[in-house]
Amino acid sequence: MPTPQPADAASTFPPPAVVEQRDGLDRAPHETARGVDLWRFVKKLQTGRTLSEDEWTALIEGRTPDLADRLFAQARAARDEAYGRAVYLRGLIELTNFCKNDCLYCGIRKSNRQARRYRMSVDEVLACCTQGYAQGLRTFVLQGGEDPWFAQDKIVAMVRSIRRQHPDCAITLSLGEWPHDAYAAFRAAGADRFLLRHETADDGHYAMLHPTSMSPDRRKTCLFDLRRLGYQVGSGFMVGSPGQTARHLARDLAFLKELNPHMIGIGPFVPHRHTAFRDEPAGSADLTLFLIGCLRLMLPRALIPATTALNSVDAQGRMRGLAAGANVLMPNLTPPQYRGSYDLYNGKATSGLEGVENIARLRRQLEEAGYQVPLARGDSAVAVERA
Numbered sequence: 001m002p003t004p005q006p007a008d009a010a011s012t013f014p015p016p017a018v019v020e021q022r023d024g025l026d027r028a029p030h031e032t033a034r035g036v037d038l039w040r041f042v043k044k045l046q047t048g049r050t051l052s053e054d055e056w057t058a059l060i061e062g063r064t065p066d067l068a069d070r071l072f073a074q075a076r077a078a079r080d081e082a083y084g085r086a087v088y089l090r091g092l093i094e095l096t097n098f099c100k101n102d103c104l105y106c107g108i109r110k111s112n113r114q115a116r117r118y119r120m121s122v123d124e125v126l127a128c129c130t131q132g133y134a135q136g137l138r139t140f141v142l143q144g145g146e147d148p149w150f151a152q153d154k155i156v157a158m159v160r161s162i163r164r165q166h167p168d169c170a171i172t173l174s175l176g177e178w179p180h181d182a183y184a185a186f187r188a189a190g191a192d193r194f195l196l197r198h199e200t201a202d203d204g205h206y207a208m209l210h211p212t213s214m215s216p217d218r219r220k221t222c223l224f225d226l227r228r229l230g231y232q233v234g235s236g237f238m239v240g241s242p243g244q245t246a247r248h249l250a251r252d253l254a255f256l257k258e259l260n261p262h263m264i265g266i267g268p269f270v271p272h273r274h275t276a277f278r279d280e281p282a283g284s285a286d287l288t289l290f291l292i293g294c295l296r297l298m299l300p301r302a303l304i305p306a307t308t309a310l311n312s313v314d315a316q317g318r319m320r321g322l323a324a325g326a327n328v329l330m331p332n333l334t335p336p337q338y339r340g341s342y343d344l345y346n347g348k349a350t351s352g353l354e355g356v357e358n359i360a361r362l363r364r365q366l367e368e369a370g371y372q373v374p375l376a377r378g379d380s381a382v383a384v385e386r387a
């Protein structure tokens, strides 16, 4: 099968009107009729918790602002039933931006010679955890590029140290693809959760976004390995990545239904100036929000963050994400001198309420909006597999 070209494929979705409008939704004259028609898919989703690929595609393509608002009300109710009004905070530590991979969309891809590379020491990571703990965080997310320096034994030792220092905290790893035995070793050392986005569930689309050395099957195998090892597993995808169609998104939703992850992170694709996708349009906040609502109804017990990428394309992204059914935020715990270098896409938010230094303000804003911010690990309500 020929690999689709970004330029052609990007023009198919979202349609130009979708990205140019503030709300990212196609306000066609017949929108009300379509909206009413599609409401039955939302109801079906609510009762049956799934849709066919054709139904998902129709729902995504035909969505209207009014339909989105009604979806969000149902999604909030589903979230509140599963988790109440709790919003869980995770401290994000971006420990290295060295990466052996070359994902075409990513600012820290290995062939970006302009990236200023850094790697934190284990002592620096531990200091971040201590700081985060003092700020009331009870989950630490260790995220990084696939950096060969962080070999299996180094990660095992780091996880052990954090586990020893913070026995009451959850340790989440977001460190890419590893063999089954490495995942098992991290788990034995004390890691509880692992984040690994599938990025796109469609093989042809995956090949458009990644070099041939990367395999969508291997990625999916990793996800199922993690689940069998008893991790709480997070997956997800980018919204509006080059060449993405509504049908691709339908496949993403179907794949997530099959995986049944504990956590789902999605965010808009945002171009990075030093990648081949520099001139591609960003994914829309509105479509991202719509999909958060869909995910909440499909997998009501999943933990769903309002991501940094969403907040980077929409100043209200955080609160709009929560209003669409999300229930997790990930304040940035990375030391300020490194934060700007973990540069995945243009305009990535690193300051303001995104940073752990403003966590008190973030809590206040959440509480004023009627949410609670528990001092707790915030484990997933989805059952963990018995290893």
Ligand code: 5AD
Pocket: 105, 106, 107, 197, 199, 237, 238, 267, 268, 269, 270, 271, 272, 309, 344, 345
């Ligand atoms: N735009 C949006 N998200 C991106 N990611 C990487 N590059 C970009 C980009 N240009 C996301 C990927 C990855 C996560 C850590 O960041 O989905 O899994």
